[in-house]
Amino acid sequence: MTTTVSREHTVEQKRVLATAIPGPRSAALQQRKTAAVSSGVSTGLPVYIERAAGGILVDVDGNQLIDFGSGIAVTTVGNAAPRVVERVTAQVADFTHTCFMVTPYEEYLEVAEALNELTPGDHEKRSALFNSGAEAVENAVKVARYFTGRQAVVALDHGYHGRTNLTMALTAKNMPYKQGFGPFANEIYRAPMSYPFRWPGGPADCAKESFDVFVSQVQTQVGAGNVAAVVMEPIQGEGGFIVPAPGFMKQVSEWCTDNGILLIADEVQTGFCRTGDWFASEHEGVVPDLITTAKGMAGGLPLAGVTGRAEMMDAVHGGGLGGTYGGNPVACASALGAIETMKEEDLCGRARQVEAIFLPRLRALAERFPQIGDIRGRGAMLAIELVNGPGDLTPNAALTAAVNKACHAEGLVTLTCGTYGNVFRFLPPLAAGDALLNEGLDIFEAAFAAAAG
Structure with missing residues (x-):
């Protein structure tokens, strides 16, 4: 059996904020989740997704979120990849x-x-x-x-x-x-x-x-x-x-x-x-x-x-x-x-291109904010570690959480990690275009600046 699927993305590759994040339909579904699902299964960003393609997630309220997480490095080829x-x-x-x-x-x-x-x-x-x-x-x-x-x-x-x-x-x-x-x-x-x-x-x-x-x-x-x-x-x-x-x-x-x-x-x-x-x-x-x-x-x-x-x-x-x-x-x-x-599609090469987009902007951000203690990673697997400031490497989990929350509110799906909860990890789908990646970085930089003061 052969099925032909268009090579075009089935979802427009742009961020859309139709409601607050999360919106009312997602909030209603989260109430159902609380009643039906073990509380041991937590949710980092309670927006409920109904469609996704490339670097965009579409929730039940019509919001289109930029995906910097790939379902924790799973949808490397993008959601709904044609092949x-x-x-x-x-x-x-x-x-x-x-x-x-x-x-x-x-x-x-x-x-x-x-x-x-x-x-x-x-x-x-x-x-x-x-x-x-x-x-x-x-x-x-x-x-x-x-x-x-x-x-x-x-x-x-x-x-x-x-x-x-x-x-x-x-x-x-x-x-x-x-x-x-x-x-x-x-x-x-x-x-x-x-x-x-x-x-x-x-x-x-x-x-x-x-x-x-x-x-x-x-x-x-x-x-x-x-x-x-x-x-x-x-x-x-x-x-x-x-x-x-x-x-x-x-x-x-x-x-x-x-x-x-x-x-x-x-x-x-x-x-x-x-x-x-x-x-x-x-x-x-x-x-x-x-x-x-x-x-x-x-x-x-x-x-x-x-x-x-x-x-x-x-x-x-x-x-x-x-x-x-x-x-x-x-x-x-x-x-x-x-x-x-x-x-x-030479996605190894694409991962190196993603690195070339992210690293200069993360380094420039680190020059402005000494709370960024380290920038590391390779390809499209990059991270920054947040600390209290120069000479004080105490993990800054509070700032990490604040920036993460602000990104979510602006329609950017970000992930944190680290033994001390003070690391941002960037795992965008390799199907995401340059414009989308740069827009996501714009949101991240603004959120960081607002939270770091």
């Missing part, structure tokens, strides 16, 4: 589920082949598909433990890896992710992250010292011979878009190889063109043993993967990996449409 719509529409009409472990289908194979081709390294690879980033990380740990025969897993300070029991143990931040949900999986250990902005001696000392501190702590507290895997985000996501000092990830990778430890690169947020490369590990010159993917891979549908060296992925006994919905055919079709879009 995604075409493939998903055709797949839904054909069949929606059989379970790959019962009666398989070609779409799963095509996604696995794409992952094997696109992920770093020219070695022979295998992939397995799952539903979420947390599932991918959990299954990567399973593979590492099975292959090495070891149990210990090392994660890094400020890291975020998911909300299952095991991935909560790997995640560093307590509130809101871990508070009250323990006990957690055991044999999980934490080592210092290379965090140049907050390293005691500053960025230069971080580059010189952070790897040695990492190794010393792991050797002392765990013992390299007991470690199955190190799980690391090449650029930390929820933890604050922390970019490690140059060479840190490469050194960790080489140390892992020397000690029979698997390096698991968690590229759930950094993968699929987001940082200007297909995967952020490439920028660091690192070829992970295992790599986890999700978010931007499938154009908004739930799909995740673990890709790794063939001998490692094939070591697990038959039936040891899988799941009822893992590699759902509709999600696979969406991923194939998204990957085709990334290739045909």
Whole structure:
């Protein structure tokens, strides 16, 4: 079955404020949410979306909001991307589920082949598909433990890896992710992250010292011979878009190889063109043993993967990996449409263009406001960290929240993050045009100026 969809955006790419944000219909729906949905599921901006395309979200009140969040790095190719719509529409009409472990289908194979081709390294690879980033990380740990025969897993300070029991143990931040949900999986250990902005001696000392501190702590507290895997985000996501000092990830990778430890690169947020490369590990010159993917891979549908060296992925006994919905055919079709879009429209190059638009304006803002302590990131995954001011690196979560609220009121969807709640992260869809990005930055700058005084 073939469905033809216009290549034009189905939503005009402009901001429209038809009502206050949120509007009356969204407010009514939020009352229903309070009555029907667990209060444990919170909402950052309670506007209810009915349509979206490119870099615009349209809510039920007719407001058109500029999207600087991409559903937390998911809609990298933009909402309703034509190739995604075409493939998903055709797949839904054909069949929606059989379970790959019962009666398989070609779409799963095509996604696995794409992952094997696109992920770093020219070695022979295998992939397995799952539903979420947390599932991918959990299954990567399973593979590492099975292959090495070891149990210990090392994660890094400020890291975020998911909300299952095991991935909560790997995640560093307590509130809101871990508070009250323990006990957690055991044999999980934490080592210092290379965090140049907050390293005691500053960025230069971080580059010189952070790897040695990492190794010393792991050797002392765990013992390299007991470690199955190190799980690391090449650029930390929820933890604050922390970019490690140059060479840190490469050194960790080489140390892992020397000690029979698997390096698991968690590229759930950094993968699929987001940082200007297909995967952020490439920028660091690192070829992970295992790599986890999700978010931007499938154009908004739930799909995740673990890709790794063939001998490692094939070591697990038959039936040891899988799941009822893992590699759902509709999600696979969406991923194939998204990957085709990334290739045909050179979205790696587009991410670098986004960086070229954002960085000069963020740097100019930092010159005006000393509360911007650090600007970091890569491609279309950028952030600023807010502090009290010069010489005082105390995290300024209050200013972060105030600017975020002001942006929302003006129809700009922004996201915060960071261990201390003081980081703005910018994750615009790569389908958003330059004019829309600049308008969003205008709104952000005005909101920042008003809140910072």
